[in-house]
Amino acid sequence: MTEEVVATAGEGAMEVKPLSPWADTWRRLKKNKLALIGLVIIVIFLLVGGVQEIANLLGPQNASETATAAQRPWWQRGYLAPYDPNGGDFHAGPAGPINPPSMKHLLGTDYLGRDVLSRALVATRISLLVGIIAVGIALAIGLSLGPISGYYGGAVDSVVMRMADIFFAFPYILFVLLIMTVLGPGFRNVFIAIGILSWAGYARLNRGSVLSVKQVEYIEAARAQGASDLRIIFRHVLPNTMAPIYVAIAMGIGGAILTESALSYLGIGMRPPDASWGSMITDYQTYFFAGQWWMLTFPSVALVVTVFGFISFGNGLRDATDPKLKE
């Protein structure tokens, strides 16, 4: 114990070069076990979802091309899982279609004899897509309006912030339904709707940071160099306001995944037979109380663990970038 303390003190004393903001954040993030667990979960989630997306891109765009996906070579099936996620098999096990977890079907099979593990794996892709697309759209809108609003202030600021207020005030699910009516059905449109609805948080968060950064001398120095307003806003102000945004992105992806599940649960979004964690939860909930617990449990666990990962990582990141918490 004593040795450790001495070693740390020596290390601190030898540290002459100041740490870059990134290195400093990582150094403090490393001490937060929960955030590291979150990071590991996120990495696994990104890998699984990414692999499924690649498989989907490689696979046939038209499902009726060949009879069943399982008959194609594995790299052309459109998924990477032990079984076809949508292919039912009424003789999947000794008990007919519904079988508890076994060596053949690690997470069991559902009422159509579909492999729950395969469905949950493929559904990871949907959650990944909703995270990227919805948060991407929200960022694109929020990070263009927010900085402009904060930088110019006055009437521009009032208009943008009142718009944000309207978006905050509207009932969320109702607004998604409204946008879905405009955009038409399709699960990608759900993502777009979620993105359009969540820009206001990013805009407001960023506006606050812009208000403080725009007062700083290097912004005045940039102006004195003859930089234009747009250049100052997006090149000089915006990069300096990103730290809270990174946190919001981590939290936002978790939130978007949850929202998608909620919408799928309500029957908006994923169409059967395609699986998302939310639609699986809807599908399987009735079987849970009949004792066939495995169908509902595994997609729920995947959902909870993933969202937990994003939120605990986001929390850790916030603490690590918060100068007030510096030791």
Added chain:
Amino acid sequence: MDELLLDVQDLSTHFMTHAGVVKAVNGVSFTLHRNETVGIVGESGSGKTVAALSLLRLVPDPPGKIVEGKILLKGRDLREVSNEEIRAVRGNDIAMIFQDPMTSLNPVFKVGMQIAEAIMLHQDKSRRDAWRIAAELLAKVGIPDAESRVNQYPFEFSGGMRQRAMIAMAISCNPDILIADEPTTALDVTIQAQIIDVVREMQAQYNSGVILITHDLGVVAEIADKVMVMYGGRTVEYGPIDEIFYNPHHPYTWGLLGSLPRLDLVEKERLTPIKGQPPDLLMLPPGCPFSGRCGYERPDECPLTMPDTEIVGPEHGVRCWIPNDERVSARSALPRFVARSK
């Protein structure tokens, strides 16, 4: 006399605030020639910085507004040109060095990038060329190992090095005029001297005119050719450096000189502070802003109207109601000037 670069006539910048109109700069005039250094001195809130920012139209509008006057850059009135044109002037014709080097470099960019960006904004240079020039400039302002230093971030620079980098950025487009807004205030004394040397070298090399804003008369004595003393937004006295230091006529200038420590005195001398507080810019008297703190005040004249400029020496003007002979006798009674005449 070298080419006339800048002719500021009757410049007034006011801030329209909720509490009323703040007259930050009130009828200030001065000229700047090539190879010349003009020092603008005065205490905090005397309008020095706002005057300098007004030259580049950098005063935030609203609430600030240049309400009167001409800013003639080589004959062209900068108040009249479009926003596009003033952007082309900023950094290219008139460049600025700011007070606090710790905050005037953007922390997210490499130092070289910031200099290169200034170059690319005004000159038709490729990214590669701009970076090369940035490294040369850093070497020129005395940063060792500039080739690798361009790739470092501001947090890896010390205060003095950052100020050197700011100077490199300011001179990157070979500006005619360099405005240095308290360039040494945030630095320790040994670094101050080095930075002043760098400014002076760069001025000699680029033949530019320098406007040095400071409240440090020591810095002014070292580098300036002409001095303008500002108080409450007005010029109270201006003149060549020697005139201001050895023949000051305005009681405020006496006050500034009296509060300066001196090394050349054998006897112990107390610093004489200027009594009172700087004026509230919202409630300036219509007359001399120094009335009320002055000590030689004539209550029926001073607070009511601002006197005209009286020429008291070669290119040396003062705005004061006290008659010339009374001023000279009052001055010779001050401890500082008594000591000098011994």
